[in-house]
Amino acid sequence: MTAAPSRARLVGLGRGEFADRLGEAIDVYVTAMGYPRSTARQRRSLWLEHSYRPGWRSVGWLDEQDRLTGVGYGYWGGPGQWWFEEVRRGLRARRGEPGAVSVDWLTDYFELTELHVHPQAQGSGIGESLLRALARDATRARMLLSTPEYGRAAPGRAWRLYRRAGFVDVLREHLFTGDPRPFAVLGRELPLLPTRHPTHAPE
Numbered sequence: 001m002t003a004a005p006s007r008a009r010l011v012g013l014g015r016g017e018f019a020d021r022l023g024e025a026i027d028v029y030v031t032a033m034g035y036p037r038s039t040a041r042q043r044r045s046l047w048l049e050h051s052y053r054p055g056w057r058s059v060g061w062l063d064e065q066d067r068l069t070g071v072g073y074g075y076w077g078g079p080g081q082w083w084f085e086e087v088r089r090g091l092r093a094r095r096g097e098p099g100a101v102s103v104d105w106l107t108d109y110f111e112l113t114e115l116h117v118h119p120q121a122q123g124s125g126i127g128e129s130l131l132r133a134l135a136r137d138a139t140r141a142r143m144l145l146s147t148p149e150y151g152r153a154a155p156g157r158a159w160r161l162y163r164r165a166g167f168v169d170v171l172r173e174h175l176f177t178g179d180p181r182p183f184a185v186l187g188r189e190l191p192l193l194p195t196r197h198p199t200h201a202p203e
């Protein structure tokens with residue numbers, strides 16, 4: 001007898017389930033980002049280490065065959081963390097420039113560290129549902145994230161999602177140590193506003 005197919009659904013991933021599904025999660029990540037498979041090895045230990053940080057939350061999207069096709073996670077940011085220090089350095093360097101925002105953005109925030117949907121599952125609102133579920137449980141005043149700048153190309157799907165959800169510029173064209181690509185740091189106050197789409201996530 002074959003098991004009845006289950007419904008595609010959004011799930012919260014506890015630390016144990018996140019660890020169990022780490023291979024699948026990183027597979028979604030390297031495929032969605034178009035990274036070489038060699039990236040997967042070094043990410044495993046980093047993602048596991050992240051799952052022990054204060055405020056860590058993860059959500060996943062399971063398809064009808066119970067395969068993970070989307071994943072997102074983040075945690076409370078703060079001093080001493082690499083990302084916090086890098087962004088604070090960037091904000092301090094821009095202090096006084098037109099459009100520069102205050103380093104106060106770096107208080108009481110949830111860092112959206114990773115958000116990825118497998119290319120075959122993109123385009124139906126899964127990414128937004130994962131983002132909203134994380135925002136709902138973030139228990140911080142704001143959410144921050146970094147995403148590659150799009151340069152001369154049209155803003156891609158990630159940018160459209162973040163703008164639609166109301167994320168504003170915190171820092172543009174930022175160079176993180178060890179990465180030649182410029183990044184944007186985006187943020188917004190929580191909670192998120194309701195979406196114009198019917199979202200998969202319970203509000």
Ligand SMILES: CC(C)(COP(=O)(O)OP(=O)(O)OC[C@H]1O[C@@H](n2cnc3c(N)ncnc32)[C@H](O)[C@@H]1OP(=O)(O)O)[C@@H](O)C(=O)NCCC(=O)NCCS
Pocket residue numbers: 032033115116117118121122123124125126127128129146147148157158159160161197198199
């Ligand atoms: C960014 C990413 C996570 C977004 O996931 P997604 O499921 O494709 O994104 P969305 O939830 O926004 O849905 C995408 C589209 O479906 C549309 N949509 C959303 N809800 C919908 C619904 N209920 N019905 C129909 N369409 C819907 C959106 O309007 C959006 O259209 P657009 O992309 O043309 O603007 C995903 O594209 C991805 O993994 N990209 C590569 C990795 C990446 O860049 N990650 C972020 C790094 S910072």
